[in-house]
Amino acid sequence: MTMATVSSGIAHLEPESVARIGQDLQARVKTELDEVEFDVAPKDYRALCERVFAAGFDYPRCLSGSDMEYGLRVTLHLQQMQSGRKITIRTDLPYEEGHIAHIPTVCDLWGGVEWHEREAFDLVGIYFTGHPDHRRILLEDEWTIHPLQRKYSTRGYEIPTWASKPFPSPSPSEDGFMPFGVASTPIPIRVPVAPVAAAPAAEAAKVVEVAQVAAPAAPPAAVAAPVAPAAEAPKSSKVKRWNPGGAATEPSSEAAPVQAVAAPVAPAATPAEGDAPKSPKIKRWNPGGAAAESAAEVAPQAAVSSPVVEAPVAETPAPVAAAPVTETKRDDYNIIEGIGPRRSEALYTAGHTTFAQLAKLDKATLEGIMTAAGVALEPGIESWPEQAALLEKGDMAAFEAYTVALKGGKLDKPKSSKIKRWDPKG
Amino acid sequence: MAATANPANAVLNPTSLERVEGRSDEMLINLGPQHPATHGVLKIVLGVDGERITRATPHIGFLHRNHEKLEEVRTYQMCIPYTDRMDYVSGMQNELPLCLAIEEMLGIDVPERSKYIRTILFELSRVASHLVWLGTYMLDLGAITPFLYAFRDRELILDIIERTAGARLLPNYFTFGGIRRDHHPRMMDDILEFLDFFEHKLPEYEALTIDAPVFQARTVGVGVLDPQMAINHGVSGPNLRGSGIPRDLRKDDPYDAYPYLDFEVCVELGCDAYSRSRARFREFYESIKIMRQAIAQYPKTGPILPKLPRLKPAAGTERYRAAEISRGELGVYLIADGTEKPFRSKHRSPSFCTLQAMEDMLVGSKFSDAIAVIGSIDIVLGEVDR
Numbered sequence: 001m002t003m004a005t006v007s008s009g010i011a012h013l014e015p016e017s018v019a020r021i022g023q024d025l026q027a028r029v030k031t032e033l034d035e036v037e038f039d040v041a042p043k044d045y046r047a048l049c050e051r052v053f054a055a056g057f058d059y060p061r062c063l064s065g066s067d068m069e070y071g072l073r074v075t076l077h078l079q080q081m082q083s084g085r086k087i088t089i090r091t092d093l094p095y096e097e098g099h100i101a102h103i104p105t106v107c108d109l110w111g112g113v114e115w116h117e118r119e120a121f122d123l124v125g126i127y128f129t130g131h132p133d134h135r136r137i138l139l140e141d142e143w144t145i146h147p148l149q150r151k152y153s154t155r156g157y158e159i160p161t162w163a164s165k166p167f168p169s170p171s172p173s174e175d176g177f178m179p180f181g182v183a184s185t186p187i188p189i190r191v192p193v194a195p196v197a198a199a200p201a202a203e204a205a206k207v208v209e210v211a212q213v214a215a216p217a218a219p220p221a222a223v224a225a226p227v228a229p230a231a232e233a234p235k236s237s238k239v240k241r242w243n244p245g246g247a248a249t250e251p252s253s254e255a256a257p258v259q260a261v262a263a264p265v266a267p268a269a270t271p272a273e274g275d276a277p278k279s280p281k282i283k284r285w286n287p288g289g290a291a292a293e294s295a296a297e298v299a300p301q302a303a304v305s306s307p308v309v310e311a312p313v314a315e316t317p318a319p320v321a322a323a324p325v326t327e328t329k330r331d332d333y334n335i336i337e338g339i340g341p342r343r344s345e346a347l348y349t350a351g352h353t354t355f356a357q358l359a360k361l362d363k364a365t366l367e368g369i370m371t372a373a374g375v376a377l378e379p380g381i382e383s384w385p386e387q388a389a390l391l392e393k394g395d396m397a398a399f400e401a402y403t404v405a406l407k408g409g410k411l412d413k414p415k416s417s418k419i420k421r422w423d424p425k426g
Numbered sequence: 427m428a429a430t431a432n433p434a435n436a437v438l439n440p441t442s443l444e445r446v447e448g449r450s451d452e453m454l455i456n457l458g459p460q461h462p463a464t465h466g467v468l469k470i471v472l473g474v475d476g477e478r479i480t481r482a483t484p485h486i487g488f489l490h491r492n493h494e495k496l497e498e499v500r501t502y503q504m505c506i507p508y509t510d511r512m513d514y515v516s517g518m519q520n521e522l523p524l525c526l527a528i529e530e531m532l533g534i535d536v537p538e539r540s541k542y543i544r545t546i547l548f549e550l551s552r553v554a555s556h557l558v559w560l561g562t563y564m565l566d567l568g569a570i571t572p573f574l575y576a577f578r579d580r581e582l583i584l585d586i587i588e589r590t591a592g593a594r595l596l597p598n599y600f601t602f603g604g605i606r607r608d609h610h611p612r613m614m615d616d617i618l619e620f621l622d623f624f625e626h627k628l629p630e631y632e633a634l635t636i637d638a639p640v641f642q643a644r645t646v647g648v649g650v651l652d653p654q655m656a657i658n659h660g661v662s663g664p665n666l667r668g669s670g671i672p673r674d675l676r677k678d679d680p681y682d683a684y685p686y687l688d689f690e691v692c693v694e695l696g697c698d699a700y701s702r703s704r705a706r707f708r709e710f711y712e713s714i715k716i717m718r719q720a721i722a723q724y725p726k727t728g729p730i731l732p733k734l735p736r737l738k739p740a741a742g743t744e745r746y747r748a749a750e751i752s753r754g755e756l757g758v759y760l761i762a763d764g765t766e767k768p769f770r771s772k773h774r775s776p777s778f779c780t781l782q783a784m785e786d787m788l789v790g791s792k793f794s795d796a797i798a799v800i801g802s803i804d805i806v807l808g809e810v811d812r
Binding site: 060 | 487659678772
């Protein structure tokens with residue numbers, strides 16, 4: 001058989017006409033030489049694939065599933081055998097209950113993606129509805145986890161929440177379209193530790209923000225503003241030891257007293273100070289980073305708009321916002337220098353759940369609790385009540401200044417003036 | 427679609443060995459995973475009705491190591507040795523797609539000299555890989571002598587690779603921007619010497635193997651994979667070219683020194699096991715042609731590595747890049763997060779895709795042809811399971 005019988009006589013498609021394939025779908029197109037890229041909403045994924053198939057893209061090169069930390073992504077690489085034209089279709093699926101996602105299968109169009117879809121299910125946790133043979137392909141059938149999800153370490157254990165990084169918030173494009181259509185039910189997956197009451201509000205604001213971005217009619221300032229606090233808030237509470245932005249933290253929070261409520265938010269506002277050096281530590285991909293800078297430009301607006309975005313918090317049924325209100329108040333002791341998950345658990349079991357309670361304890365009591373729980377004692381235990389007292393007051397600036405000087409909970413005295421220690425603050 | 431092409435699949439869970447209603451004489455035969463003819467640990471559950479194969483379900487994953495997860499916690503540079511271990515028959519070829527992807531992401535210009543050396547070694551690996559196929563396929567079909575010849579010649583290639591890269595099977599030689607170190611001073615002479623020897627032997631092998639009447643009787647009209655099906659299943663490489671599709675990434679998506687070299691895409695129109703074998707055998711001649719040209723043209727002196735930037739592709743960038751290895755299109759899909767480690771790296775391996783078409787090739791043919799079909803698509807299980 002010759003080539004003529006293979007190709008079905010499809011006209012040579014120009015990139016522009018290929019791009020027009022998805023015109024009335026919720027899709028974003030990028031054309032580059034002879035390659036066309038589509039970012040499509042999950043609801044239109046199947047429809048777009050059918051059109052692309054009908055347009056003669058008959059060769060499946062690759063289908064990859066990947067965990068993007070804000071959802072799961074399906075990427076489909078196709079080629080038109082006759083012309084050699086390539087096309088990429090991407091869709092980002094929000095997490096569903098159990099860290100998985102569903103998407104219609106396309107293996108009835110391209111038989112070659114059948115095993116790729118099984119692999120994406122097996123390793124990443126994407127379920128392809130309508131797949132004829134939806135079994136695990138590489139791992140055993142009894143396997144319970146999807147190991148290529150980012151929450152698992154290479155050893156297969158789940159990385160605990162307190163050790164995981166804040167996930168990047170997806171960046172809205174200039175046309176306000178999100179590649180994944182989280183229009184109706186945004187599902188927050190990772191609950192960041194909340195040092196003070198402002199943090200849940202920031203998280204809730206983020207939920208609201210996601211919903212707003214999905215609606216293109218929302219004013220851009222209100223959309224962009226809360227992105228920065230939400231993306232940075234958990235980070236600032238985590239970075240204790242070495243915080244180059246810390247110097248800038250205090251002046252900025254003083255300069256903008258409106259934002260003092262959201263104390264951990266302050267580092268995000270550092271670009272507002274002008275040429276504040278960007279933290280070299282924060283290298284992880286943060287698609288919201290661009291938005292953070294634009295947020296700094298409209299900082300006063302952000303302050304103004306924050307009550308606006310806080311307003312729907314009460315109605316939002318997000319578990320994050322609801323948790324501190326409904327349950328017994330339980331402060332996160334992990335923030336305290338020297339306390340980790342085991343020690344905080346020991347304190348919770350001993351009946352101490354708030355910073356106020358911890359602030360009242362003395363060294364002997366604490367040691368008693370730790371010994372009873374079988375946790376090793378370490379020097380510096382006496383600094384916990386002091387830290388807790390600062391946290392109770394909500395004085396984050398003082399707390400950070402205090403903990404910077406601590407090492408494992410112990411006040412770190414300079415050993416010798418001869419050994420010059422590197423001061424990150426200069 | 428493989429699973430619905432065969433009605434038996436609709437009623438059967440392919441894992442179970444239960445009988446099908448109304449087909450009392452169907453027998454299930456478990457071929458593999460420890461069978462020499464499966465070329466590794468591949469298990470195929472074959473349903474046979476008398477002599478006819480009614481269904482065939484490949485089971486893979488016995489060699490799964492999840493390189494993709496391991497690569498997520500390693501730098502790009504540290505990922506290269508992992509790619510070697512995917513297709514251990516032609517380890518050097520596996521390194522190239524990753525190198526190409528990073529070079530394109532970061533805009534690294536590979537020096538001319540490295541391009542040629544990579545091309546020469548790429549083709550040398552192709553010969554080494556096809557020799558394994560030739561030897562083992564003939565062994566599957568009952569001919570022992572070609573196996574000895576093929577491995578004798580492959581040994582010479584491995585010696586050349588060892589002298590240059592330091593390892594025989596897992597060389598870890600290509601790198602981002604070129605090659606890791608300069609080749610052995612005598613490498614080109616060795617290769618030319620080998621090519622003279624091999625070219626002299628090839629007609630003999632051809633007469634002994636694919637021109638032999640017994641071989642043709644076993645393979646002509648066996649394991650037919652029609653072109654539509656081959657395209658739809660994402661089959662690539664000599665298997666696709668054996669079905670009449672002239673697709674070769676060395677021509678379509680040229681990389682390294684291939685644009686400067688003159689060679690032919692070996693297409694056969696028979697769509698059966700014989701055509702696939704013939705397409706693969708003709709690539710011996712093409713590879714020799716490519717290597718001779720490249721050795722004549724390549725710059726004898728010059729840099730092998732450019733000044734490299736930090737190997738940190740910008741956050742959010744992604745790239746799919748593929749190269750034509752012995753078995754077809756080996757692609758790598760990278761998503762970068764701005765660090766020196768890949769956020770996600772997925773390998774599209776040609777054998778994995780080709781194996782999906784196995785059921786369509788096998789169903790309807792005689793049971794004794796199953797081995798002839800499995801051998802003709804030249805799979806390496808290390809690459810299927812990754």
